[in-house]
Amino acid sequence: MSLVAQSLCLRSDAEYHLNDVCFEMSKGEIYTIIGRTLAGKTTLLKTIAGLIGPDSGDLTLDGRDFGRIPVWKREVAMVYQQFINYPHLNVYENVAFPLKQRGMARSEIRTRAMKALSQVGLGGFENRKIQALSGGQQQRVALARSLVKEANIVLLDEPLVNLDYKLREQLREEFKNIFSAKASENSILIYSSTDPVEAMQLGGQILVMDEGRILQQASAKEVYENPSTTKVSQITNDPAMNLFEGTVAEGKIILSSQIQLDLPQHCRTLPYGNYTFGLRAAEITLDASGFPFTVELSEISGSETFLHLKHEHIHVVGLLDSVQNFNTGETVTAKFDTTHLYSFANDGRLKSSPYGGMK
Template identity: 85%
Template sequence: MSLIASNLCLKPDTEYHLNDVCFEMSKGEIYTIIGRTLAGKTTLLKTIAGLIAPESGSLTLDGTDFGRIPVWKREVAMVYQQFINYPHLSVYENVAFPLKQRRMPKVEIRNRVMRALSQVGLDGFENRKIQALSGGQQQRVALARSLVKEANIVLLDEPLVNLDYKLREQLREEFRNIFSAKASENSILIYSSTDPVEAMQLGGQILVMDEGRILQQASAKEVYENPNSTKVSQITNDPAMNLFEGTVADGKVIISSEIHFALPQHCQGLPQGSYTFGLRAAAISLADGGFPFTVELSEISGSETFLHLKHEHVQVVGLLDSVQNFNIGETVSAQFDTAHLYAFATDGRLKSSPYGGLK
């Protein structure tokens, strides 16, 4: 089974919601659409579900025009970020609702409901009322109601975004296990998120989306190691990858009069000229003999410290693996781990990666 989108476009006003969207998704796979707010993720999911019709382009499932299949006949289940349950019904009745609408035999309904509740870790909760559940448990009920339909395509639109951080961490791991099991049943699972960490942890294939376009589709590992543009590098990192302008000349990378270093091995062969260089926060630390930077902001996050630094026109964020205090305006010595340097052309295209060398 394969779901193929060809040149999907939707422009209801002055801006594209979908702009020439193309992809191919296969059964037994997990796909994560990652993008900032208003990137077009929800619009794309609703288009697949049949809730929105594109103005042009096609969507086919195993060669059949998906656009001609009515919503109620599509084997699609969807979980929204604002999870919806029926408060007057029990957990069992909530999950069983779509099956009762299909007038399935009671024995089959019970078997499916109990299996779905087990998948989401709600064994023994079938007789509880929705109002007696926590937010995380209610989200699991909504997920179980989508799984119980045993649909060919399961869509999840930022299902964890409205939960607290601790619960998101817990459910993220559980969801990955659930999705892996569901994908093995030859379903297509499509999950949307604004969180790069979430996207990478779920694994599978990643589609990076921005302003209605798919910028890159590849495995989580490939997108992380070889973002094909500066925009992808920003969307798929938290904090965003540090980008700064510079030139290559005489075997060196020159960022400013005080920031310059030897061209790293994987960048050897780059023609002389102007580039945009990139380093993730983890590749910038403090060390004697580094480059002089001024502290603009110090953020403590758990056991780590994010340092916002500035030197002339260069602004970067560094990551320290300990809790440290700094004064605003303090001068520090920052070290760049150039073995992890990225080079992009001035138009944003990836030119050299620490993992793949020259492009």
């Protein structure tokens, strides 16, 4: 089974919600659509579900025109951001509801509903009222109600975004196991998120989306190691990858009159000229052998500290793996680990990567 989109477009007035979207998705795989708010993720999921029709383009399932299949006949299940459950029904009744609507035999309904509840860790909760559940448990009920349909395609629209941080971390790992099991049943699972960490943890294939376009589709490992453009590097990292302008000349990367870096091995075939360079926050640390920067902001996040630094026109964020206090305007010396440096052409395309060499 394969789901194929070719040149899907949807616009409202002069604004594109989907802009020449193309992809191919195969059964037994997990796909994560990652993008910032208003990138078009929800619109794309609703288009697949049949809730929205594209202005142009084709969507096919195993070669059949998926767009011509009525919504109620599509083997598609969807989980939304909000906990959409029926408050007057208990947990079991919520999960069994879509099967009852199909007129299935009571014994089959019970078998499938109890299996779905077990999959999401709610075995023994079937008689609980929805109001008696925590937010995370309510989202599990919504997920179980989608899984119980045994649909060919399962869509999940940022299902963890409204949960607290600790619960999101817990459910990410549990969801990954659930999704892997579901994918092994030859379903296509499509998960949307704004969170790069979430996308990488789920693994599988990643589709990076921005302003209605798919910028890159590849494995999670490939997207992390070789982001195709500066835009992809920003979307798939938290904090966003540091980008700064520089010139390659005489074996050096010249960022300013004071900051000149030795060309790392993977950048030595770059022709002389101007580039945009990228470096993740973890590769910028404090070191006495580094370059002078002014602290613009110091952020403590758990056991880590993010330092927003400035040197002339260069603005970067560094990561310290400990809690430290700095004053705004304080001068520190920061070191760039160029073994992890990326270079991009003036049009934003990847030129060299510490993992993939020249592009």
